[in-house]
Structure formats: C-alpha cells, structure tokens
C-alpha cells in the first residue's frame with residue numbers, strides 16, 4: 271500500500287472508532303505494517319494538519335481533521351447511490367474536467383467524482399479561465415454515464431445548477447438564485463460556475479462531465495481583477511467560513527438525489543425547480559446572442575434547456591446560447 275493509501279486506511283480506522291482510542295497494535299494489524307511504520311504515518315498525518323493525540327497506554331485518537339477534500343473524509347457517511355462511490359483527488363491539476371475526460375475514456379464508473387484543491391488552468395466557457403486558488407473553494411467534476419441521447423445532455427447543466435443552489439442554501443442558510451444558463455448567484459453576484467462537457471457519438475453518449483466550481487471561503491483579494499460579472503463567495507455573504515468537506519458531501523448528495531430522479535422521471539421536475547430559483551422568469555430581459563439582441567419577457571425554460579423569451583411582437587424565441595440581463599428599470 272502506498273503512503274497515501276496507508277494514511278487513508280488509518281483515517282478510516284479512526285472513523286470506525288468514532289472518536290475513541292485506537293491502539294498502535296490495532297493499526298499495525300489492520301494495515302499489516304510494523305509499529306514503526308504506523309508511527310511514521312501518524313507523523314505524516316500530523317504534518318498534513320490532523321490533530322492526533324497519543325496516550326501511551328491507550329494509543330491514538332483523532333481529535334481534529336483539517337478541512338482537506340480527501341476521498342476518505344468525503345466518503346465518510348456519504349450514503350449516496352452512485353455519486354462519489356469513487357473519488358479521485360488531486361492536490362493540484364490543470365483542470366478537473368480534463369482529468370474527468372481521461373477517467374471517462376479509461377472506463378471509470380457512473381458517479382465518479384474528481385476533486386482538486388487548486389487548478390492551474392481552471393476552465394470557464396469559451397476558453398475563459400476560472401480562478402482556482404488553493405485551500406478555499408471546491409473544484410470538482412462528476413462523471414456520469416446516463417443512457418440518454420446527445421441532444422439531452424445540456425439538461426444536466428440545470429441538474430447541477432439546482433444541486434449547487436440547494437447545497438449552498440443548506441451550508442449557509444442563504445437563498446441562492448440561478449442565472450441562465452450556468453451560474454449560481456448570492457446577492458446577485460456569481461458564487462458558482464458550471465461547465466458541462468460530453469463525449470458522444472450520434473447514437474449515444476459515452477459520458478457527461480458536470481464541471482462545478484463553487485467559491486466557498488475565497489477572500490475578496492483572491493478574485494481576478496477583470497471579472498465579467500460581479501463575484502462573491504459563500505463566506506463573504508455569510509460572514510463566516512464553511513466546511514469544504516461538509517459542503518462537498520452535501521453537494522454530492524443533492525446531485526445523487528436529482529440524478530436518480532432525472533433517470534426515473536426525466537428533466538421536467540428539475541426544470542420546474544430551476545424556474546423557481548431564477549429571478550428572471552416573468553421579467554423583461556435583453557439577451558445578447560452575438561449576432562443579434564433579443565428583447566422580451568422570460569416565460570421559462572424548455573426541456574432542452576433553451577430560454578423562452580416572448581418578444582413584443584408576440585413571437586416566442588428559443589435561445590440556446592447568449593448573455594442575458596434584465597432590461598433597465600426592471
């Protein structure tokens with residue numbers, strides 16, 4: 271077993287003890303390693319920020335775990351059907367979506383979760399960048415293998431938006447809103463961004479990747495200077511930090527619930543929940559679609575995830591891509 275694997279195993283043993291002492295003998299037998307090796311692993315865990323008490327006659331006790339997004343931490347008590355049964359963690363990677371493509375091609379199962387503590391080239395849409403400093407946020411990609419047709423894949427963006435909004439609500443007590451097509455907002459500012467990608471052929475989908483970046487404990491000075499849209503973090507809005515591990519677990523549970531429901535009932539319930547979270551439904555907006563600007567009343571979303579806008583002329587436009595903003599005075 272690698273050093274990392276042994277450390278995760280020790281954490282698992284601690285969890286099983288539920289806060290009680292674990293003797294050096296139990297650990298060395300559980301892992302099949304010497305007492306000296308156990309001591310070395312304990313020291314390495316301490317170096318990573320774990321507070322582990324050692325009492326000569328009793329053994330070791332895990333007093334406090336750091337807020338690191340380690341697979342064993344996240345999987346403890348996760349209880350999901352599919353999401354996060356497999357968790358792949360990177361201290362640093364260029365983009366979790368790129369790793370997810372590799373794992374998708376490598377046959378990893380439906381529900382595999384990829385997490386990075388920091389990204390050196392976090393991706394936004396259209397070649398844009400996602401600021402991904404270490405130690406503060408969640409950067410994750412979820413690999414799904416739904417049995418759906420390629421044209422249905424954009425529906426899953428709304429699944430992730432609803433899951434992120436629910437998880438932020440639970441973690442903060444605040445009321446997040448969604449912005450079409452791929453943002454989640456707190457106090458009108460962007461707190462999370464979604465980047466879904468897929469690998470498909472005409473007859474079917476190989477896999478879909480839900481790329482999710484949530485600003486949890488990011489501080490104001492950590493945001494890039496050239497933001498396209500005002501941005502914030504959960505901690506800035508709430509006034510105190512949130513547990514990254516707790517949030518991640520909550521998010522994967524919400525995705526799991528919504529995904530089960532999606533597979534059973536289709537996208538309609540998700541669209542209805544998304545519409546309830548969107549401030550723009552029922553308002554006059556302006557949508558910049560690059561070639562032209564469409565103005566009108568947002569009436570909702572259709573099942574393909576297109577924004578429905580009724581123009582002054584009475585026609586209903588289905589908008590698949592564009593930047594939407596409320597009309598002045600709205």
Ligand code: BT5
Nearest residue numbers: 365367392393394395398400401410463481483497498501
């Ligand atoms: C998005 O793009 O909102 C999608 C972001 C998806 C990020 C996740 S992290 C895990 C996974 N792995 C990846 O590599 N990506 C996904 P877009 O709508 O294009 O917004 C990008 C724009 O938001 C940038 O051009 C900036 O103006 C702004 N921005 C950059 N970093 C930000 C941050 N951390 N919070 C808020 N806004 C940010």
